[in-house]
Structure formats: structure tokens, C-alpha cells
Amino acid sequence: QVTLKESGPGILQPSQTLSLTCSFSGFSLSTYGMCVVWIRQSSGKGLEWLANIWWNDSQDYNPSLKNRLTISKDTSNNQVFLRITNMDTADTATYYCARRHVYYGLFDYWGQGVMVTVSS
Amino acid sequence: QIMLTQQAESLWISPGERVSITCRASQSLLYTDGKHYLSWYQQRPGQTTKALIYHASVRTDGVPTRFIGSGSGTEFTLSIEHVQPEDFAIYYCLQTLKSPYTFGAGTKLELK
Numbered sequence: 001q002v003t004l005k006e007s008g009p010g011i012l013q014p015s016q017t018l019s020l021t022c023s024f025s026g027f028s029l030s031t032y033g034m035c036v037v038w039i040r041q042s043s044g045k046g047l048e049w050l051a052n053i054w055w056n057d058s059q060d061y062n063p064s065l066k067n068r069l070t071i072s073k074d075t076s077n078n079q080v081f082l083r084i085t086n087m088d089t090a091d092t093a094t095y096y097c098a099r100r101h102v103y104y105g106l107f108d109y110w111g112q113g114v115m116v117t118v119s120s
Numbered sequence: 121q122i123m124l125t126q127q128a129e130s131l132w133i134s135p136g137e138r139v140s141i142t143c144r145a146s147q148s149l150l151y152t153d154g155k156h157y158l159s160w161y162q163q164r165p166g167q168t169t170k171a172l173i174y175h176a177s178v179r180t181d182g183v184p185t186r187f188i189g190s191g192s193g194t195e196f197t198l199s200i201e202h203v204q205p206e207d208f209a210i211y212y213c214l215q216t217l218k219s220p221y222t223f224g225a226g227t228k229l230e231l232k
Contacts, residue, residue, distance in 0.1 A: 002172055003202075005157070037221075046164070046212075046223060046224075046225050046226060047212055047214075047223035047226070048223070049220055049221040049222065049223070052128045060219050062220040063121075063220060064220070079224040094160075096169070098169075100207075100216075101174070102123075104159075104174040104175060104178075105157040105159065105174065105216035106159045106174035106180070106216070107159070107169075107171060107214065108174075108180065109168075109171075110168045110170075111168065112168055
């Protein structure tokens with residue numbers, strides 16, 4: 001059974017760095033073709049793909065935030081991390097991680113999401 | 121980037137009716153392998169986002185047969201036949217043909 005769960009600080013101030021963790025089970029990121037993605041959802045912008053990391057450590061980023069994003073993984077502990085620098089109130093959103101299916105381009109399993117509020 | 125347009129923000133329907141949700145892409149989502157990289161998702165409050173359809177028309181495991189994906193090129197449709205009470209939710213399309221991957225704005229099914 002595949003599950004993913006996001007964790008994060010909940011609230012932070014503008015200009016701070018957000019650190020999120022996606023803890024997953026039911027698959028391994030050391031397996032060929034596996035990929036974990038980060039997505040966020042805000043009332044203003046809907047669903048927005050942020051980044052993904054593949055089994056071979058290849059990374060893709062949304063160009064609209066590329067300079068601010070860093071995705072990484074700890075394969076041994078089944079975790080994926082996302083850092084977003086210089087957070088702004090516009091980054092207030094629910095952040096999700098999901099698994100991308102090997103062949104179908106499908107985000108087949110999602111976490112419940114973690115709400116992040118940026119406020120002074 | 122590829123834009124996905126879901127024209128209808130909300131659709132009001134009664135249980136038992138049939139409904140169609142459309143998603144239009146700014147360019148073809150057909151890849152060289154002959155597949156369309158368009159998928160559909162359902163969001164309900166308090167539940168994880170559920171993947172319904174991939175490659176435009178293939179149901180994921182366990183998805184009821186009343187959910188039907190169709191379309192090609194740039195025009196795609198998610199149809200739900202005999203809508204059930206648990207189908208009142210928000211539906212999104214997603215393209216994973218080209219990065220940055222993009223979602224439609226969502227269509228909310230509401231009880232008439």
C-alpha cells in the first residue's frame with residue numbers, strides 16, 4: 001500500500017526558508033523509474049506543480065520558482081525534501097507530495113497535504 | 121508552458137444524471153508513443169486527491185466504470201454517468217507531456 005505524508009512548520013515569516021518533508025511507504029525511490037513530485041494549492045492560483053525528483057536523482061523544477069526551489073531525497077529513510085527560499089505571503093498554500101507513475105505520467109498517489117501560512 | 125482550460129468553474133447536477141467536464145490544452149498532448157499525457161483527478165474535502173484517468177481514457181485501478189475519459193489532441197472530456205452522491209467534488213485535469221506540468225483550474229460538481 002502506497003502512502004505519502006507531508007510535514008512542515010505550519011507558519012513562517014516573510015523572507016524565511018520553508019523546509020518540507022514527504023515521508024512515504026509502499027515503494028522505494030531507489031527503484032528504476034520512481035519519481036516523487038511536489039505540488040501546491042492556493043486559493044489564488046489553484047494547483048501548481050513545483051518540482052520532482054527521480055530515482056536517479058535527476059530533478060525538474062517549475063521555472064516560475066526555479067531559483068527558490070531545492071528538492072532532495074533520502075532514499076534509505078523513504079523521504080523527499082523541498083526547500084523554498086525567500087517565502088512571501090503569496091506562497092501561502094497547501095503543499096502536497098505525490099508519486100509519479102513510472103510510465104503513465106500520472107500522479108497516482110497523493111499525500112493529505114500540509115498547510116503553510118506565511119505571515120508577519 | 122502548456123495551458124489547460126476548464127471552462128466551467130461549477131456544474132450543477134442531480135444524482136443519477138450524466139455530466140461532462142471539459143479540458144482544453146493550448147497544444148496537442150500527444151506524445152511520440154501514441155499516448156496523450158492528460159490525466160484527471162478528484163478532490164473531496166478530508167480525502168487525499170484521487171487519480172481517476174490517465175492517457176486521457178484509461179481508468180486507474182478501482183475507479184468505477186461510470187467515470188469515462190475521452191478526447192485527443194487538445195480537447196479532453198471526463199464524463200460521469202449516473203452521478204452518485206460521493207461524486208460531488210472538484211475535478212482537475214493535468215498534463216505531464218512537457219515540463220512545467222500544468223493543471224486546469226478545476227470544475228466543481230454541485231448538487232442541483
